[in-house]
Amino acid sequence: MKALIVKSTLTPVDISIVVPTFNRPEGLKNALESLSIQSVEGRTLEIIVADNAPDGNARAYVETFAEQCPIDLHYIHVPDPGVANARNEALEKAQGDYLAFLDDDQIATPNWLATLFEKAQHFNATLVFCPTYAQSQLDIRYKAEFLEFFTRDIHKQGSTLVDEFFGCGNSLLDRRKIALPSPPFCPSTNETGGEDDLLFSYLQNQGGRIVWTNDTNALEDVDDRRMTKRYIKQRSFAYGQGPSRLCAAPENFNLLGLFKWSIIGALQFAVYWPLSVLTHLFRSHRSIWFMRKAAEGAGKVLWFESFRPKLYGKAWLKFSGITKSTPIQ
Structure with missing residues (x-):
């Protein structure tokens, strides 16, 4: 694996935003544009793009985007496909005590990170989740039912402690509050998914507090090939x-x-x-x-x-x- 720090400073980092990407050029553009306007008062941020395509095809775009991004942007190439591989490598590079996760098919709303961080502070939480609303440009039968499947919303108003977890994308983790396994995401799940289930179960066994809030959200552009x-x-x-x-x-x-x-x-x-x-x-x-x-x-x-x-x-x-x-x- 070859790592490239596209843009960096010597300022300590409070929050690392991890974006694994895998052959989703338009999705990555939308995700990074939505992240470039995030801010949390009094906290320093970084974005880590973990390019999981074997040929590292996102590198040139990330380098260009970094030139005008107000947040420090780091690129790493993880050529062996698998989201567990990508997230594990990104966590090795992440400097922040807080880890925010956004997938390359998701778009964060402007108050996304600030809200997740505020809820983590208020509830002394280890994990914070918010709704993900799926969208697609396809005009097909059962579209609404398909989008419902990809949407994550437990329909609870405000912010509250919960006992369940909802997948890693679109979340904030305070890693000071738990001992992460090594590696944090199980590599055996690279092709099957579920890489976050064992991690979050491990977290719950340590008594980690999980918060759900609908005071912010993210959008998900569903790949056309998955709308079946x-x-x-x-x-x-x-x-x-x-x-x-x-x-x-x-x-x-x-x-x-x-x-x-x-x-x-x-x-x-x-x-x-x-x-x-x-x-x-x-x-x-x-x-x-x-x-x-x-x-x-x-x-x-x-x-x-x-x-x-x-x-x-x-x-x-x-x-x-x-x-x-x-x-x-």
């Missing part, structure tokens, strides 16, 4: 595997929990699969929600490694038919 029933079914199956796999993990092994989630999954599949078939026959939009829930149920039962869908890293290149990178203009 096939992709959503596979992602739902993988999501369903999550709680069972956490119980099966050697460091967290919980036989009773594994049995519980398998029973729940079997019942979930038995109820929702017939409903998904029936509503599909009637061309009902509800069929998408029933399909998702049936797939989640199947995932809870079939949690074994051999059943894990591979939709990220090198597997995403094959799944999406990408044969070469698109340069950022």
